[in-house]
Amino acid sequence: MAKVAAFHSIKQNVYHDNNKCTEGNNIEKENLRTGTGGKPKCSHCSKLN
Numbered sequence: 349m350a351k352v353a354a355f356h357s358i359k360q361n362v363y364h365d366n367n368k369c370t371e372g373n374n375i376e377k378e379n380l381r382t383g384t385g386g387k388p389k390c391s392h393c394s395k396l397n
């Protein structure tokens with residue numbers, strides 16, 4: 349597992365911080381933003397970290 353800098357999708361209500369998260373990896377480039385966006389952490393990323 350690899351923790352990475354927080355990122356999120358403008359289409360999702362959570363942020364991700366693990367490069368093994370499938371939801372995080374599915375974010376399309378045009379929707380990808382850095383940082384948490386003030387959102388809660390993705391539950392998958394919480395388990396992975």
Ligand SMILES: [Zn+2]
Binds near residue numbers: 365369371372393
């Ligand atoms: Zn995630």
